[in-house]
Amino acid sequence: MRQHPDKVARRALEHRQAILREGLSRRDLLKMGLLSSSGFLVLQSGLSARAKGSGGGVLSPRLTPFVEPLTIMPVLPERTLGELGPTPNISPNRAVNPATGLPFEGRTEAHQSRSAYPVRKYLATRMGANTNVRPHPDLPPQTFWGYNKGGTDFATDPAVSPGPTIVARYGSPVLVRRFNDLPPPGQNGGFGVPEVDTHLHNFHSATDSDGGPCNPVEQRFFFRGQYYDYFYNMQYAGFASTHRPAGDIREALGTLWYHDHRVDHTAENVYKGLAGMFVAFNEFDTGDETTGLRLPGFPDFDIPIMLSDKLFDPTTGLLYFDTFGLDGLVGDTFLVNGTVQPFLEVTKRRYRLRICDGGPSRFYQLFLTNPDNLGQSIPVWVISSDGNLLPRPVQATSFRLGVAERNDVIVDFAKIAERFGNPSRIWLENRLEQVNGRGPTGKILPPGQGNALIEFRLVGSKVVDTSFDPEPVSFPNVPAAPDDHVFGPIGLPPIDNETPRLTRSFRFERGNGQWQINGQFMACTDFRFTVQQNTMERWILKNNSGSWQHPVHIHLEEFRILRHNGQPVLPGSVEYGRKDTVKLGAGDEVELVMRFRDYKGAYPMHCHNTVHEDHAMMLLWNVDEVGDNKNEP
Amino acid sequence: MEAVSRRKALTMGLALAGGGVGAVAARDLGPLMGSQPGFHHPEPARAAMQRRHLPNVPLVTHEGYQVRFYDDLVRDKRVLINYIDTHNLPNASVVTANLALLQRLLRSRVGGKGDISMYSITSNPRQDTPDVLGAWARRHQARPGWLFLTGEPGEVETLRRSLGFAYADPADDADPSAIGAILKHGNEAEMRWAHCQAQADARQVALRIVADFGPDPSVPRDPQWFCSNSTVAPLP
Ligand SMILES: [Cu+2]
Numbered sequence: 001m002r003q004h005p006d007k008v009a010r011r012a013l014e015h016r017q018a019i020l021r022e023g024l025s026r027r028d029l030l031k032m033g034l035l036s037s038s039g040f041l042v043l044q045s046g047l048s049a050r051a052k053g054s055g056g057g058v059l060s061p062r063l064t065p066f067v068e069p070l071t072i073m074p075v076l077p078e079r080t081l082g083e084l085g086p087t088p089n090i091s092p093n094r095a096v097n098p099a100t101g102l103p104f105e106g107r108t109e110a111h112q113s114r115s116a117y118p119v120r121k122y123l124a125t126r127m128g129a130n131t132n133v134r135p136h137p138d139l140p141p142q143t144f145w146g147y148n149k150g151g152t153d154f155a156t157d158p159a160v161s162p163g164p165t166i167v168a169r170y171g172s173p174v175l176v177r178r179f180n181d182l183p184p185p186g187q188n189g190g191f192g193v194p195e196v197d198t199h200l201h202n203f204h205s206a207t208d209s210d211g212g213p214c215n216p217v218e219q220r221f222f223f224r225g226q227y228y229d230y231f232y233n234m235q236y237a238g239f240a241s242t243h244r245p246a247g248d249i250r251e252a253l254g255t256l257w258y259h260d261h262r263v264d265h266t267a268e269n270v271y272k273g274l275a276g277m278f279v280a281f282n283e284f285d286t287g288d289e290t291t292g293l294r295l296p297g298f299p300d301f302d303i304p305i306m307l308s309d310k311l312f313d314p315t316t317g318l319l320y321f322d323t324f325g326l327d328g329l330v331g332d333t334f335l336v337n338g339t340v341q342p343f344l345e346v347t348k349r350r351y352r353l354r355i356c357d358g359g360p361s362r363f364y365q366l367f368l369t370n371p372d373n374l375g376q377s378i379p380v381w382v383i384s385s386d387g388n389l390l391p392r393p394v395q396a397t398s399f400r401l402g403v404a405e406r407n408d409v410i411v412d413f414a415k416i417a418e419r420f421g422n423p424s425r426i427w428l429e430n431r432l433e434q435v436n437g438r439g440p441t442g443k444i445l446p447p448g449q450g451n452a453l454i455e456f457r458l459v460g461s462k463v464v465d466t467s468f469d470p471e472p473v474s475f476p477n478v479p480a481a482p483d484d485h486v487f488g489p490i491g492l493p494p495i496d497n498e499t500p501r502l503t504r505s506f507r508f509e510r511g512n513g514q515w516q517i518n519g520q521f522m523a524c525t526d527f528r529f530t531v532q533q534n535t536m537e538r539w540i541l542k543n544n545s546g547s548w549q550h551p552v553h554i555h556l557e558e559f560r561i562l563r564h565n566g567q568p569v570l571p572g573s574v575e576y577g578r579k580d581t582v583k584l585g586a587g588d589e590v591e592l593v594m595r596f597r598d599y600k601g602a603y604p605m606h607c608h609n610t611v612h613e614d615h616a617m618m619l620l621w622n623v624d625e626v627g628d629n630k631n632e633p
Numbered sequence: 634m635e636a637v638s639r640r641k642a643l644t645m646g647l648a649l650a651g652g653g654v655g656a657v658a659a660r661d662l663g664p665l666m667g668s669q670p671g672f673h674h675p676e677p678a679r680a681a682m683q684r685r686h687l688p689n690v691p692l693v694t695h696e697g698y699q700v701r702f703y704d705d706l707v708r709d710k711r712v713l714i715n716y717i718d719t720h721n722l723p724n725a726s727v728v729t730a731n732l733a734l735l736q737r738l739l740r741s742r743v744g745g746k747g748d749i750s751m752y753s754i755t756s757n758p759r760q761d762t763p764d765v766l767g768a769w770a771r772r773h774q775a776r777p778g779w780l781f782l783t784g785e786p787g788e789v790e791t792l793r794r795s796l797g798f799a800y801a802d803p804a805d806d807a808d809p810s811a812i813g814a815i816l817k818h819g820n821e822a823e824m825r826w827a828h829c830q831a832q833a834d835a836r837q838v839a840l841r842i843v844a845d846f847g848p849d850p851s852v853p854r855d856p857q858w859f860c861s862n863s864t865v866a867p868l869p
Contacts, residue, residue, distance in 0.1 A: 061672075094857065096856045096857075101854065101856050102856055103856065103857060140672055185820070185823040185825065186679075186822055186823045186824065188678070188823070188824055188825075189678045189824075190678035190679075190681060190682050190824050191824065193825055193845075263841070263844070264827040264828070264829075264841055264844070264845070265827060313681070315672065315676065316672055316676060316681070317672040322797065323824075323826040323827075324686050324795075324796055324797030324817070324826060325797050326797060326798075326799070326800060326815065326828070327800060327801045327802075436801040437801075438801060438802070512724060512810040512811060512813070512814050512832070513800070513805060513808065513810060513811025513812070513813075513814030513815070514814040514815070514830040514831070514832060514833075515830070521830050521832070521833035521834065521837070522830075522833070522837075523833075523834060523837050524837060524840055524841065525837065525840060547802075614827065614828065615815075615828055615830075616828075616829070616830055616833070
């Protein structure tokens with residue numbers, strides 16, 4: 001929420017009075033030889049209440065909502081091997097490019113598992129600046145960074161943000177060549193660094209293609225003029241251990257996202273546009289509503305949606321980011337797939353919305369609101385947690401996302417038309433109050449007084465819809481049980497058939513204003529502990545940081561939450577699923593179990609409030625043949 | 634925001650663009666929302682950053698020299714900035730000792746013809762006079778290229794807030810240890826700013842700084858350069 005200008009002024013005045021109360025006299029200052037020519041107590045705009053960490057006092061210009069349609073991001077097109085340029089080998093191409101004086105490829109490691117799973121789909125994309133982005137018609141054309149469809153000329157194939165959606169199928173290994181064609185240093189418009197490192201969030205990746213933040217010996221980010229080949233074998237977890245050779249179908253991932261992970265600069269780079277969605281299909285979740293699970297068909301009725309809150313400079317109308325802030329950044333302008341509060345015309349049928357909280361710091365509680373009848377309570381059916389299909393859909397009137405979390409939800413506009421008076425428009429509305437980067441207040445705003453993100457415009461009459469209807473099989477319409485598997489074989493992998501090798505505890509805390517985990521600072525070149533490959537561990541995550549809240553993300557494999565604040569997570573909860581990010585609310589304690597299969601090497605655990613992340617709320621851990629027994633690493 | 638002030642905001646034409654209120658206003662108060670924001674010709678990004686974050690406030694060094702923060706200390710430079718209160722012990726000692734190590738790890742890059750400048754600004758300008766800071770610098774064996782800075786309290790406070798050594802939480806914001814927790818590093822011309830933890834292992838801090846500033850420009854660049862353990866040599 002914005003501060004009322006009167007309030008800002010009042011806080012600034014209070015501050016000024018506080019300084020005056022310090023009792024400094026001109027004589028004190030003169031004695032110190034310090035009186036400035038500009039006189040006593042010069043106060044600049046930096047002293048506003050808002051300036052304290054939530055965006056340097058910037059209040060974005062007022063913008064009329066629902067002016068532009070929702071952009072459906074294009075699908076990243078397949079390329080021939082020849083179109084990629086130098087052949088992508090398992091070993092990196094470290095030959096020096098005379099044009100840059102650097103190796104052609106930024107990668108320094110061989111691709112693990114690629115010899116067993118040869119590439120069947122080649123993709124390419126170029127990261128670059130797009131100087132002609134119009135998030136809203138009342139904003140001037142401006143620069144975002146993004147990804148293109150792999151063409152060599154940005155004039156005909158511009159970088160877009162979010163980037164093109166990557167669509168992959170299990171069993172069909174993918175190689176993505178990502179080129180760094182970002183502008184040179186000093187041409188960033190105020191923020192963004194032109195070194196990059198692309199993490200595919202929640203994919204079961206080898207360290208060479210995980211896009212992690214740092215590593216003791218390997219390169220993790222790459223420079224302008226370089227490319228980096230990322231290899232995704234498109235096998236389920238367990239492919240080289242418990243379920244050779246294709247992995248465990250119960251580990252199927254559906255909605256992922258890719259984003260920059262440049263250590264210390266992730267927040268600004270992602271905010272500037274370096275993020276996109278990744279959709280993984282398989283023989284059950286097919287993308288075709290006439291086959292398999294019959295979920296709404298991609299791409300017409302299956303829509304990836306990235307939410308991001310931004311600030312725009314009220315003077316220039318340009319995207320603003322505070323690279324000096326510490327608390328986190330909360331925007332007052334909401335972009336959905338790159339457009340300010342778009343509308344989407346929908347037919348009266350079911351849609352699958354894959355909703356991702358793109359950060360940097362905001363939590364959402366999302367509702368469907370009928371703006372013409374605010375008293376209505378409209379259900380959705382949540383079918384995934386962090387993009388992984390749930391054992392049983394959950395009927396809910398709202399759902400909460402922390403940064404990086406994804407929920408797939410089924411919205412049935414035919415039922416909304418039938419049951420809620422045939423409304424002409426429905427909003428996807430965030431009603432969770434959050435006034436700074438530390439976390440939400442917890443207050444749920446009244447309907448219509450939150451942040452309307454999308455206006456769905458219901459058009460036409462009810463259409464034939466043969467897609468899967470979650471309502472009759474959803475909790476609580478049907479009781480939920482631990483062995484549910486509504487989505488065919490994509491249920492939950494068992495966890496009670498294996499005893500965790502070890503319990504480790506992690507306190508996320510502050511020491512003298514610095515982020516620490518278990519009292520230690522982040523180190524980019526050291527592993528905090530080593531996990532034994534192909535085992536399961538129990539981890540306890542505690543938020544000991546006062547009122548701060550943290551969406552904590554763990555790379556490599558998704559985990560299962562056993563308890564949240566001592567309460568068992570039960571079937572029927574959206575947290576009763578496979579997760580890669582968990583919301584650590586103020587004082588929260590979460591107990592989870594996780595497996596570490598198939599790969600070796602260094603992975604991070606970090607807060608995904610990207611500002612906290614850039615302030616080193618992170619640790620590195622290692623997977624190896626022999627693990628250690630550090631309980632409080 | 635209370636309902637009352639929300640209504641007041643509406644009547645004042647200050648409806649919120651980000652939210653449902655703004656959206657309702659679009660229908661209810663059409664002319665207010667329909668007005669086109671008039672944007673000035675874009676200010677160069679570097680000038681905007683200077684105006685917002687790098688005020689040209691006068692400061693005094695621990696050697697008694699008068700300087701201007703932007704013109705003399707930051708413009709076109711690669712800088713490390715932290716806040717200390719030499720009366721906040723032991724925190725200030727720990728941080729300063731760590732930065733002394735860092736200065737040695739960065740070797741010839743700080744001071745002389747080096748490309749990196751270090752600034753420790755006091756958050757307690759009333760007590761941390763140039764003389765106090767001079768003694769502090771000597772005690773911690775600060776080498777050339779590392780300045781300790783104080784100034785007129787209002788200016789120092791303005792600078793602190795502009796540089797973002799500030800917190801939303803009033804208790805954090807009044808805590809010299811929290812203010813002193815961060816070591817900021819920036820390349821002004823490149824508009825590249827980042828943070829390290831001032832008490833983290835100095836070698837880790839050096840690695841992250843080298844990752845941002847690049848290898849020593851006075852040494853020919855190894856084409857296979859990237860930021861890893863090998864980028865920062867051990868202490869001599
Ligand atoms: Cu956090």
